[in-house]
Amino acid sequence: MIGNFLDQFWSLTFGGLSLGFIYILIALGYTMVYGVLRMINFANSEIFMVGTFATIIVIRDLFKFTQASEPATGLRLWLVLATALIFSMLVSGALSMLVEIVAYRRLRRMNSGVLAPLISAIGVSMVLAESVRILTDSRPVASPRAMEKKFIGQFFDAGIRIDNTIIVTSALILFAVLITFVNRTRMGKAIRAVSMNPNAARLMGINIDGVVSATFLVGGLMTGAAGFFYTLKYENTASNIGFELGIAAFTAAILGGIGNIKGAFYGGLALGLLETYASFFLGTQWKAVTVFVVLVLVLYTRPNGLFGEALTQTRA
């Protein structure tokens, strides 16, 4: 088994990494909102699901790819990919802002406590999932192949596939942009201020509603990008896809320390790799069990997650 594992190590690692980066982007959606509002935005999983459909709409309906058509190449390929990425990010970002305005804003203004927004979040999540389920007739929906999945290199025994490479590189860039935004811009500073002390921030003249909207927008943009990468990698989605991925990304956020951007990064990576290795060693049926055993062990020793104690410094 160990020998087999070493043979497959790099190909498992690459698969785990690209899955991990998808988790990271979704986890950012949870963690940004939690950092600012101390609230779990359960609707984030559905915002991801809508993002996957947005990608399919671009590839299938805008660029008219079918299961029988030739994959795009050259400039057209990059045009298709860029359009799909931007469209998914915008759709998810806008939806995320809308969800905040419709489902959370009034509750927050009325100081409704923590439970009402929680139920509201679950409600929004169900409304979105069920609406898409009815629209798609409960069927899984496939994305036609826009990009040929060719191997572009070799690393030891493992082939490096183009889609995984695109996912890892673009997600890294997005992550770097996000860090810069939070740490270097005025709005980023305002987000951090509200996160640390909303009352003090309000007294300093910061528009809380604006900051919250911006946070949901940024979280939604990241989650939408995850929807695009997911569709690029797996080429399939369904109305119930959000639940599974949402739970995984939420776990990643907790594992890394929720409310912490770096935590989402390492948590997502750790989870992606852990799931892939565990499935190989113990069988896919033990994947979820392994993940949660590890999560519990981590929380035993570090109750705030891997990066929990840095909460007040780097919290988004």
Add this chain to the structure above:
Amino acid sequence: MNERQQMKRQRLISVAAVIALAAGSAVAIAPASNAAPKTITLAFQGPLTGEEASVGQDELAGMKYAIKLFNAKNKGKYNIKVVEADDQGDPAQSAKVAPGIASNKKIIGLVGAAYSGATIAALPYYKQTLLPMISPSATRVSITDPAAQGGAMGVPVFHRIPPTDKVQGPSLFKLATNGVPSPKVFVVDDQSAYGVGLVDYMKPSIPAGQSAGFDSVSDKTTDWSATISKIKTAGANVVIYTGYFPQAAPFFKQLRDSGYKGILAGGDGVLSPTFVTLAPASVLEGVRLTAGTVPLAEISAKLEADFKKKMGKSSGVYAAEAIDATNVFLSCVTKGASTREAMLKCVKAYKGKSLTGATIKFDAFGDVAGGGMNGFEVKGGVITFTGPVK
């Protein structure tokens, strides 16, 4: 085809249940206004709405087609009514519609249920009221297996046209390895009763040295890389998936994309027109599938053309079985059966020919003895019939 349990659709289902029951009682109340033709009421049970709706709708069309032919032959002598019960292929839903069908004494025969899980959930009601059933597609072995827990639970009311997964398991292995010089077979199931069962029935037929391994993967899986790594490590050249098409398509796609060049195969759970829409045609080219059913067009092109003309749509999967099942009841109607007791007795004693010319005669447990499986292959994005698996 077996059951699919979709928890999320419960709410819509209840609405459908009410409609189905209302339809049922409407038929029950309607008097036989015309004294001359003899009114006979049959029922159909299967998924008519929801994710699996196409399966039920195709079978129902088969049943109605058989009745059309019957009416044309027996001009004005009979008035055959069909009560439609929508179970969405879901056991929970089946348990809701079954009492209404069972207590509607006008119904003397039921074509269905389409799915095994739904059949099992409905059986207590139909057994209590001795409603004869003939299923075109419920293939789970335990329903008619005296060795199963609780004995053959379908006796005495349950009968079925297609062969069971006990036949499908070995046939699927045979078809998948057909023409492969030194097969190394890796089998993946979806952890469902259907998928695990199919593997269990397949195992005894795998010759020594031809197994490359097994994996059991939840139907919620989206990333198959761990399973794919196992397949590559094992050096398999034949991969069989025993589950349903929504998972089979992404699995096969990821496997092909990883560079796997060997054979891909699956059972009747994968045999769905939707399957080929879920992955690029080039990826699914050559996928081998088994099922107990035969497409009408393969029996004769004339039959398919006539079906299309009369029903306004092409025949679907299990159309032939639905027609066969209906014909058994109709033949009993001409022999004078007009009560459930008479119908059950007649079905038990029935001996006749199927559309393909095979003999239909039910054994003591409700199975047709000697049924075989058929092979299919995906060619150019279309599932095509390749003949019986021998």
